């Protein structure tokens with residue numbers, strides 16, 4: 065019956081079979097039509113009334129229209145605001161370039177020269193004034209004139225007899241100047257440096273051997289030592305018992321350092337301290 | 339302090355009437371110089387030089403789906419989408435940007451017999467616009483990679499055609515089979531198959547001087563002549579096959595709650611002008627649907643269908659499409675699937691034996707005249723109408739001349755064409771839920 069009813073070579077196409085369990089037999093031949101992905105479009109309005117239905121009806125020739133969309137863009141968006149005033153910068157612009165029809169290149173040289181000169185001049189003036197201001201501020205931090213006036217003292221050495229230590233005031237501190245005797249000089253010169261707490265040779269501390277110039281402040285806690293006293297014949301600090309020798313070096317007691325030697329210079333028979 | 343402000347004249351009531359008393363400025367009607375001539379390269383040039391601030395220029399060719407063959411179906415659709423692609427003088431980007439910069443519009447419009455490239459822009463920017471219009475209309479090169487890029491767009495367009503449009507495409511296919519029967523839209527199986535050579539061949543064959551009209555509104559005749567005379571178009575006088583009406587039926591079932599059905603017989607082409615106008619009057623007389631929301635009309639076709647429909651929603655309209663040498667006349671209706679069959683039967687019964695009274699005909703005439711005049715108000719519609727006239731008739735008529743033509747058609751003429759309908763061969767197309775919709779043999 066089947067054989068008569070259906071042409072045998074067509075039969076695979078006339079019935080649709082899908083094998084629930086693959087049996088190795090010939091499956092239904094495909095027709096070659098491929099399921100394409102659907103294009104999603106905006107759905108039309110659902111028309112439910114006579115009026116809306118009739119609005120959709122064309123009544124004559126059809127025309128199809130399309131715009132140019134070569135690059136995909138349908139239109140530019142230009143927002144035409146009327147409430148925004150475009151600012152006018154012509155007051156700030158050079159006269160040479162205000163006319164849009166002239167070439168700016170022609171006036172470029174003169175405009176550039178002016179710009180460079182003006183900027184250069186302004187830069188130089190600025191640098192100078194900056195320098196002035198900075199100097200002013202920096203010098204305000206320096207010592208004032210009255211302080212500077214006291215910064216140096218000149219002392220006539222003739223007034224100081226041999227073997228005497230005199231006290232002067234220098235920058236608010238006591239200054240000892242000692243006219244050393246020859247035996248003192250010899251004694252201090254011969255002290256072995258390595259036996260000292262603060263190792264300095266006498267030559268490093270004096271410029272002329274007969275003159276010792278030191279600041280009279282004990283390096284321990286700042287008392288003023290007494291001259292020509294103590295075990296080493298130099299200075300002695302009564303506060304905690306520091307003994308300095310005739311070169312102002314610490315020899316015994318709690319002070320850690322030698323008496324400080326201020327910068328000083330000898331000018332003929334004068335010493336200038338500071 | 340406040341008193342002095344009150345005394346300021348600004349805050350006093352005005353005792354003089356200013357602009358309110360000024361006489362309304364008399365509006366001078368813009369000059370309307372309608373002009374048409376044929377240039378040495380056989381291009382027909384028509385201008386309507388009104389003082390419109392927006393200028394419209396169309397380059398139209400008698401080339402459309404009608405000129406396709408079975409193997410080249412869809413060419414005119416692709417051709418329409420290819421408007422704006424790279425030409426031998428400017429790039430796609432250049433065209434798009436320049437047209438956008440001048441604030442213009444450049445569109446391609448196709449119908450079954452013609453394609454129009456239309457530029458709309460302001461008068462002062464016309465020179466730039468015309469250059470690109472010329473490029474788009476006559477200097478196509480159809481780069482293959484650019485054509486490929488249009489395929490998604492083509493697919494999208496095809497997917498978004500409404501059923502009411504599809505049914506007309508099917509109706510034409512059933513009625514003419516080829517020529518006028520080929521669709522405005524590319525068949526799906528032709529997507530990607532129309533290449534550079536197809537398009538170039540189509541353009542070379544049909545985009546020729548004798549088949550071309552350049553039409554403009556808002557431009558002087560001299561300026562347009564200058565533009566049209568330097569267009570590079572062929573000069574061969576190829577003419578397409580004459581249209582032949584067959585009749586038949588095409589149905590397409592789709593998952594939709596509505597059925598849309600169109601039934602038609604052969605009408606008149608524009609070559610038989612009087613008959614064409616008579617059909618147009620008959621269409622309005624039969625009714626093109628209600629014009630008012632929730633309203634109804636007293637048109638006979640509408641009434642017939644409304645009686646059959648009862649309370650169900652439906653829409654029906656007489657259908658009249660005239661082409662250069664043929665046309666179709668009938669109706670199109672859309673309704674929920676369960677009643678579409680009844681309505682189709684009722685409507686086609688009326689169509690095969692159309693009864694129109696003299697009152698219907700004079701109403702139809704008035705409606706047609708109104709439609710013509712309303713279209714004059716719309717500059718785009720006016721321009722399109724000029725373009726069609728220039729292209730197919732070689733003359734352009736002012737609206738008043740068209741009205742005079744309509745006036746000349748008598749009620750007897752309309753009844754004559756109505757009587758011929760019953761003898762015509764039916765074409766029918768249906769789409770959607772076709773459960774109850776009868777086949778064409780059942781309509782006799």
Ligand code: FES
Nearest residue numbers: 282284285301304
């Ligand atoms: S302060 Fe001189 S020993 Fe303490």
